[in-house]
Amino acid sequence: MKSDESKCVNCQRCVSLCPTRALKIVKSDCILRENCNWQNDTIREVYKQANSGGVLLSSMGNPKPMPVYWDKMLINASQVTNPPIDPLREPMETKVFLGKKPERIERDKSGNLINNLPAQIELTMPVMFSAMSYGSISYNAHASLARAAEELGIIYNTGEGGLHEDFYKFGKNTIVQVASGRFGVYENYLNAGAAIEIKMGQGAKPGIGGHLPGEKIVGDISRTRMIPEGSDAISPAPHHDIYSIEDLRQLVFSLKEATRYKKPIIVKVAAVHNIAAIASGIARSGADIIAIDGFRGGTGAAPTRIRDNVGIPIELALASVDKRLRDEGIRNNVSLVAGGSIRSAADVVKAIALGADACYIATAALLALGCHLCRTCQSGKCNWGIATQKPELIKRLNPDIGSRRLVNLMTAWKHEIKEIMGGMGINSIEALKGNRLMLRGVGLNEKELEILGISHAGE
């Protein structure tokens, strides 16, 4: 047996399958002469660009050693003066509803409650699988996500690639996305899901569109995206009909009209510098939910420099948006969904305490499907059958296994969320939401604590 180390992407597939655990992947000891300023990767990128003259492409989330604020926040627990709750003995509510909440209770003449609740998304736990298009990931990956979402009573998201005809049956567990390319969008599609998401931006590549090369637009993908086989699928950086909040409002209401006001509308934006002001605008646009995607969020392919240098951390964005909307008295206009590297049940709990109604996860879901974060999605040769359209690779992901593992992961997180909440003496997500007293910072400076709206540990 021979191996070519130059082609190894460290996907760990061989390691996982070897029945005698005889294989291990080691770091090549053939490295460039490094120094602190010019590190190995930096030098190689220069060589690559000197060779190609092109923009560097990368995938998955920002790998740079930027601060991860989740890890600098600690969660409270009850001792003595207020009792913790044992989730195995006491009821613990993890169900959440996403959407605009009515400002006041209305009653009819005889005093009966009038149902003035706008359309909502109902989730059994505050986690959803975020947008990954059919095209960027495989049919079997979508099937796994859809089946798991249905079994769990949560939601997955079509991404901008349209909805494969086989998956219409998972509609009540689906968010259908409308992105700048408008691929696969038509009336039945809009009405197929539980909600519609307008994708304005993505955490991994704020301000950047998307480009799925023509060679990937074949068969079902071309049909689902409703574009000819072999044509490049280009998602422009902006929506060409949206240059203001007013324009956004028009699209929001067009979509509401198209769906008879039965579907909540989500606007997804990347976390950028003026995210609070943007969110304030969106909350006034008629949208029901704002999804904010932090700069560590994943991608199937993004320009390396954008991924690694543009955008802001989700923790800071979320805290400032929540505060701004509260300050302006419009927090109940919208629900907030936080995404962009939510890695565990603890991150979910911290996000909710910072003000999120729910979280989006994608990288964690892909890990459950087998992804080993080799970060070469852009090659289209995913050895785990996820980010590929090659039939021989797709079949490596059996949705029977994939969906079961996703269900396992979410079930585990749900248990953990209940444990953590119980420890705080809190018995519902609703009571945790925006409850920043439950968080303390460690190793954060005054400014960071101020933006996060939390005290330092010990205070």
Add this chain to the structure above:
Amino acid sequence: MDKFVIIGNGVAAAGCIEGIRSTENEGRITVISEEKHPVYCRPLISYYLEEKTDREKMKYRADGFYESNGCSVIFKKAVSIDKSKRHVILEDGEKVSYTSLCVATGSSPFVPPFEGLDTVKHCFSFMTIDDAEALKKELSKDKDVLIIGAGLIGLKCAEGIGDRAKSVTVCDLAGRILSSILDDDCAAIMQKRLEDSGIAFMLGDSAVKFDGNKAIMKSGKTVKFDILVIAVGVRANSALIRDIGGNVNRGITVDKYGKTSVKNIYAAGDCTECVDYSDGMNKVIAIMPNAYIGGFTAGVNMAGGKTEFANPIPMNSIGFFGIHAMTAGSYDGELFEDRSENTIRRFFTKDGRLIGFMLVGCNERAGIYTSLIRERIPLSTLNFDMLRKTADFTSFSAESRKHVFGGEI
């Protein structure tokens, strides 16, 4: 209570017992066995001679087989049947009455009336364990063996003797060995292996006369021997049925339920003839699987069940000294052939179906081909060009694979 009687104690009889018991558990079964041994399979005798197996391992069924199936065995010869009184008369005059009877008497070696055969001191057939025992006793390194007949029995006997004789010579009137199942080319490969292993052949020639330890051949040659084995062929033991006016051809005629033309009498195994499913001809297909299946079928029907044995075909798996040949069906069709130095694959098709094959030196998964014949699968439903080269399921449609591997069969 029903009384089931089976004449014979070979594989067909065992099949019959198991067929009866698969259907009912009440009736008494009586087996009339001329051989004084519990059931064994006759093809094993060459392996016994070769010492690849022993008397214990040769038992076709575990000890207690008869008892656990409610069978009694009478070790006597049945000499006639009284069909009106419905009983079988044994050699000592004892009568065994039956409600239904299965004749599974097998076959006997055919010994032509050679002149001077009575002058031969050590002359053997090679059909039963007793034959093999007797032959084994006589064998020694300083003796020459002459085997008349290069068919399956004669050659398995030659292999079984191996190097325990000074020489082994096999003669046959036919110009090739295994003439009933192989053609010239296939036979040549097998013959070469046998010759390489020390067996000498005199083909297109056979003994006409014996004089003590000398055989005078048709060609005029004289062959000296110490031990003579006569294996020119077998005859179905059909007299019991013929004597009472039942239909008998080369074997006892039975329908697909195993019934003879005589009321309440069934027959199975080497004593019967049936319709070869591969070519529609009536013939005696004296092979072990057919004996068992025929016996089982007869047993089920005797016991009041209903089953048929609709697709018997001739098939043979035979090997000598490490080379193996497999054949099945009939050969009167269009020939497709693939061969290499030591292997031949020959397939015969007719009306879009496989009707027969010969495989020499390459028999992996041959049953896939056999089933094409037995199931009469139209070759248009698969890629026969590929299948001929490799016996696997890639040549079949995805649908038939799903059927085979995705459900109970």
Add this chain to the structure above:
Amino acid sequence: MKRIYVNEEWCLGCHLCEYNCAFANSGLKDMVEALKGKPIFPRIHIEGNEKISYAVSCRHCTDPICVKSCIAGAISNKDGVIVVDKNKCVGCMTCILVCPYGALALNENGVMQKCELCTRNSDGTPACVKGCPNNAIVFEER
């Protein structure tokens, strides 16, 4: 009865089932010791081409012709599981000639072997099923 079923849609042709089978039937505790550097004789085989692959092992037919055809009475039906008595087998290969699925083959000693659903080794559930990374082989009632 629970049987082994294969689904070519998920078979990756990785041959792990063959190794797991040979290991399970080796009686040894260590796979490396059991299989390294020797030809293996598994009772399940991957076949296929560039496009498809799937595993083939004994179907444990309800009406097994191998049992009826064995000249030595070495193949029998034990509660639905078709098993070979290696002691009795003489290697005549009649079972190979009749099995419609090509599920029997000689082992390293010239004796017939076939899948016995791991009923005779310590595993209990078939090793091929346990080790299949993509659920292409399952052991279930159908």
